[in-house]
Amino acid sequence: MQTSQTMEIQKLDMAVGEDAAEAAAPRFFSAAQFATLQKLGGILTPARNGLPGALEAQAAEFLDFLIGQSPADRKQVYTKGLDALQAASVKKFGKGFAQLEQAQAATLLSPLRQAWTYEPPADPLARFLWAAKTDVRNATMQSKPYITAGGGGARRQGATGLYWHELD
Amino acid sequence: MASKTYDVLIIGSGASGGMAAHTLTKKGAECLLLEAGPQVDFNRARSLKNVYDLPYRGMGKPGRLSHVFQADEFNANQWVDEAQVPYTHDPANPYNWVRVRMLGGKSNFWARMSFRLSDYEFKAKDVDGFGENWPVSYAEMAPYYDVVEGIFRVMGRKEGLKQLPDGNFVEDRSPDGPLITRFGQASKKLGMTVTKIRRALGQGPLASSLNLLLPGAMETGKLTIVPNAVAREISYDKSGGRVTGVHFVDKRTGREMHAKARVVVVAASCLESTRLLLNSNIANSSGVLGRYLHDQFYIVRGVAALIPEAKGGKMGRGAAGSGYVPRAQNLNGKDKKYIRGYCFDLNTGNTPDTRFFPYFGEELEQKIDEWRGAGFSSTIMGEVLPRYENHVRIDKTVKDAWGIPVLNFQCKYTDNEFEMAKDAVETISGVCQELGWEVLNRNTKMFPPGYSIHELGTCRMGDNPKTSVLNKWNQSHDIKNLFVVDGSSFVTGGGQNPTMTILALSMRASEYMAEQMNKKEL
Numbered sequence: 001m002q003t004s005q006t007m008e009i010q011k012l013d014m015a016v017g018e019d020a021a022e023a024a025a026p027r028f029f030s031a032a033q034f035a036t037l038q039k040l041g042g043i044l045t046p047a048r049n050g051l052p053g054a055l056e057a058q059a060a061e062f063l064d065f066l067i068g069q070s071p072a073d074r075k076q077v078y079t080k081g082l083d084a085l086q087a088a089s090v091k092k093f094g095k096g097f098a099q100l101e102q103a104q105a106a107t108l109l110s111p112l113r114q115a116w117t118y119e120p121p122a123d124p125l126a127r128f129l130w131a132a133k134t135d136v137r138n139a140t141m142q143s144k145p146y147i148t149a150g151g152g153g154a155r156r157q158g159a160t161g162l163y164w165h166e167l168d
Numbered sequence: 169m170a171s172k173t174y175d176v177l178i179i180g181s182g183a184s185g186g187m188a189a190h191t192l193t194k195k196g197a198e199c200l201l202l203e204a205g206p207q208v209d210f211n212r213a214r215s216l217k218n219v220y221d222l223p224y225r226g227m228g229k230p231g232r233l234s235h236v237f238q239a240d241e242f243n244a245n246q247w248v249d250e251a252q253v254p255y256t257h258d259p260a261n262p263y264n265w266v267r268v269r270m271l272g273g274k275s276n277f278w279a280r281m282s283f284r285l286s287d288y289e290f291k292a293k294d295v296d297g298f299g300e301n302w303p304v305s306y307a308e309m310a311p312y313y314d315v316v317e318g319i320f321r322v323m324g325r326k327e328g329l330k331q332l333p334d335g336n337f338v339e340d341r342s343p344d345g346p347l348i349t350r351f352g353q354a355s356k357k358l359g360m361t362v363t364k365i366r367r368a369l370g371q372g373p374l375a376s377s378l379n380l381l382l383p384g385a386m387e388t389g390k391l392t393i394v395p396n397a398v399a400r401e402i403s404y405d406k407s408g409g410r411v412t413g414v415h416f417v418d419k420r421t422g423r424e425m426h427a428k429a430r431v432v433v434v435a436a437s438c439l440e441s442t443r444l445l446l447n448s449n450i451a452n453s454s455g456v457l458g459r460y461l462h463d464q465f466y467i468v469r470g471v472a473a474l475i476p477e478a479k480g481g482k483m484g485r486g487a488a489g490s491g492y493v494p495r496a497q498n499l500n501g502k503d504k505k506y507i508r509g510y511c512f513d514l515n516t517g518n519t520p521d522t523r524f525f526p527y528f529g530e531e532l533e534q535k536i537d538e539w540r541g542a543g544f545s546s547t548i549m550g551e552v553l554p555r556y557e558n559h560v561r562i563d564k565t566v567k568d569a570w571g572i573p574v575l576n577f578q579c580k581y582t583d584n585e586f587e588m589a590k591d592a593v594e595t596i597s598g599v600c601q602e603l604g605w606e607v608l609n610r611n612t613k614m615f616p617p618g619y620s621i622h623e624l625g626t627c628r629m630g631d632n633p634k635t636s637v638l639n640k641w642n643q644s645h646d647i648k649n650l651f652v653v654d655g656s657s658f659v660t661g662g663g664q665n666p667t668m669t670i671l672a673l674s675m676r677a678s679e680y681m682a683e684q685m686n687k688k689e690l
């Protein structure tokens with residue numbers, strides 16, 4: 001006999017389906033912004049030691065979903081920053097960021113060589129790069145491909161945890 | 169229920185309300201406890217999940233709980249939803265109000281750091297002339313701390329410091345570890361003492377009102393608990409000058425109810441208690457209800473450093489250690505640019521936050537690998553001066569989900585806090601440098617007020633009814649049968665975490681109440 005307990009439907013089960021959000025990207029970013037973010041992701045968090053990097057973990061695709069749902073100020077950090085990165089690339093190398101060689105692209109990321117401060121930098125490119133450094137890394141290391149390949153997940157979050165369901 | 173008159177009606181089931189129920193029922197008082205949140209079965213409320221199976225890969229639903237920096241995607245549902253119980257503030261001066269509504273309140277989640285205040289706090293005005301003294305002294309509080317520490321099983325080491333009195337400890341005999349010892353030796357020259365962190369062990373997985381205070385009260389047969397009961401207004405009989413009970417809303421049905429009691433104990437947490445009193449329009453002949461809001465400012469990882477001797481895993485797990493440094497400033501009056509002082513904790517053997525490494529990509533990952541388990545970090549917890557200007561008031565234009573007007577916050581830190589933060593960061597990084605540890609991060613900018621979850625004041629105690637809301641027994645100067653027993657009653661808070669003091673005050677006030685009831689004085 002089924003009790004009401006065995007009949008209970010889990011309140012959150014994301015594990016059953018393939019994630020389709022990534023396949024739909026970009027929904028929020030423009031094609032150019034998205035290409036820039038993908039390229040940047042590969043530089044910020046590359047694959048290493050047999051573990052996937054941002055590209056394999058579809059970090060840019062995930063961030064397209066996350067930032068698309070975010071408040072306006074966070075959206076702007078990304079859109080302004082990606083546009084600034086693209087503009088800097090065109091100015092310096094005459095082509096888009098996504099088309100640059102790794103070494104060329106890295107020269108545009110010099111704000112990441114500055115010491116961290118609590119207040120984010122005022123410059124839109126620097127501000128974006130600081131946000132992206134953390135977000136891309138988390139989006140990679142907290143992804144299914146990364147963790148199932150044996151990566152421990154970002155330390156801050158842990159690969160697993162006790163999830164609180166909505167309180168009744 | 170409506171027809172019965174209880175001896176005592178307690179609002180809130182956290183540390184403060186739980187202690188009131190625990191103490192009063194044991195003394196024979198028939199108590200009714202109203203709790204705004206549900207009773208939660210921890211086994212059913214949580215389940216183990218992979219971070220990648222959460223909708224936002226553990227990075228949190230954007231825009232949700234923007235004031236709760238402690239929230240993550242796993243625990244988001246444990247906090248009060250701001251959409252349900254909002255509050256307002258000037259956008260330039262945010263306040264991080266972190267709340268929990270469930271049986272046991274925040275004591276289900278606290279980090280259990282358990283310290284006493286000393287006469288540097290209780291008699292702070294005598295030291296530097298600022299503000300007011302408490303109407304109680306350390307000597308009066310000590311016996312209550314003893315009992316509270318016994319119930320919560322506080323582990324600690326006796327250090328013999330006047331500014332951080334020793335307690336009734338489960339003795340901590342663990343060694344400090346080589347790195348903490350070195351830090352201790354170097355900081356001693358600056359008058360600082362590295363102590364063990366004092367922590368409530370509790371029982372099993374919790375050190376909460378839920379498992380340490382409420383069960384004993386229930387066993388007496390004298391306690392009735394009503395969860396999902398949101399107190400809206402305390403009822404007041406003008407002619408008798410007494411409170412008579414509480415109007416509350418049954419959260420699940422929206423039904424309005426009233427409960428009666430001879431004595432009302434408000435323990436809804438610092439700011440919810442004050443909100444309730446302000447909304448009830450009582451106990452404010454002094455005009456200071458809502459005033460003198462303070463807490464501790466926090467700078468998490470204000471100093472982070474790399475420890476060369478632990479680089480590349482050389483010390484293994486031997487690098488791990490932690491300690492706590494109590495206030496060492498202005499102990500003899502004023503010797504700094506600021507008054508009062510700060511505490512900080514230290515932690516060695518961690519891996520520094522990636523943000524602090526000015527690298528990216530492969531280079532960053534290599535640095536992290538090199539320095540894994542070789543980091544030092546310190547969180548600074550500074551005393552915030554209780555100022556009249558920092559206050560909460562009712563914002564009649566905004567109401568919560570039950571139509572109850574919300575709080576508006578007017579609160580900001582000032583130069584005393586900023587100077588203290590600068591000195592703390594300079595001092596701690598100076599010690600690191602002396603030890604040859606490479607300082608990676610030096611941040612003097614604190615989180616917004618409220619972040620520490622140690623909100624205090626707004627309903628303060630005092631001997632003078634013109635400048636305080638409560639007397640030395642946490643009893644309203646205006647209304648004899650009304651008590652407020654949480655952190656709102658603090659006069660000044662020091663740098664120490666407040667919960668041991670909240671518990672001791674609540675126990676002390678409850679014993680007094682029971683005595684007065686026995687004497688038919690209430």
Ligand SMILES: Cc1cc2nc3c(=O)[nH]c(=O)nc-3n(C[C@H](O)[C@H](O)[C@H](O)COP(=O)(O)OP(=O)(O)OC[C@H]3O[C@@H](n4cnc5c(N)ncnc54)[C@H](O)[C@@H]3O)c2cc1C
Pocket residue numbers: 179180181182183184185186202203204205238266268269270271272273274275277278279280281282283397398399400435436437438440441444621622654655665666667668670
């Ligand atoms: C993550 C975290 C870590 C912490 N770490 C430490 C630490 O290490 N050391 C330390 O000393 N302190 C710590 N604290 C703070 C500590 O938890 C609080 O000081 C303490 O629990 C406060 O107890 P309280 O009873 O005053 O308030 P609460 O625990 O908030 O209890 C108040 C209760 O009243 C209920 N309530 C509110 N409004 C109403 C209403 N209108 N009607 C009915 N009921 C109502 C609430 O639902 C709640 O359950 C921490 C807190 C958190 C959240």
